[in-house]
Amino acid sequence: MIVEDEVLVSKDISSRLIHMGYEVCCSAGKGSEAIKKALDHKPDLILMDIHLRDNIDGIEAAGIIHQSYDVPIIFCTAYSNTETLERAKITAPYGYILKPFDNRELEINIEIALYKHRAEKELRETQERLNTTLRNINEGVIATDTEGRAFLVNTVAESLVGLQVGETKGIPITQMLETKDFETGSQNLDLLDQVLTKGESIWNVRQYLVRRNGSEVPIEISANAIRANRNEIIGMVISIRDIS
Secondary structure (H helix, E strand, O other), X not given: OEEOOXXXXXXXXXXXXXXXXXXXXXEEOOHHHHHHHHHHHOOOOEEEEOOOOOOOOHHHHHHHHHHHOOOOEEEEEOOOOHHHHHHHHXXXXXXXXXXXXXXXXXXXXXXXXXXXXXXXXXXXXXXXXHHHHHHHOOOEEEEEOOOOEEEEEOHHHHHXXXXXXXXXXXXXXXXXXXXXXXXXXXXXXXXXXXXXXXXXXXXXXXXXXXOOOOOEEEEEEXXXXXXXXXXXXXXXXXXXXXXX
């Protein structure tokens, strides 16, 4: 979709895109028209001029469109002043092309925007599948960063440790998981040292979990390091199972 208030410029861009092999579904010259057509036609990408003919400019139109429809938008403008650029950044555009631009520059920006949008969509879908999976398994799962701070905790784990939904993010694992040995009652399980520092795995170790209200629950706990490139440890995943 092309949003451009100069008719001849719009036709020129349309001709270029068709020559490159793209399909132009529609065009608009006003901000209000751009919003309506974007929601009606559901384009794969929008080339958006910033200065349009009505009181809704391209940046405002992009923000309104994004409230209802997830579409990559590339701004095409002759203006590069700091104020315009700062306003445009708020809408998280997938490109910012200064006029006049050549065909190669336009094509590169379009292909990068489409690729980035697909990748982000796949990442969101993967995250949602992961979250759904974690919500539906009967073991508590906790993931931490390199410092041992929780960034992902499923509802089973929150219930086991006795915390409310949303209270666990950013809490050090040493504060969240207080455990005692089955036999001695001592606190000898050091996840930070064994997993994050030494990279060791822990499998089905039986402990008592001391909940926030002081009660104790018998659990089995396992933990493994999360590794990135070159075997670098970037966090750990902990699973806890109520064995009452």
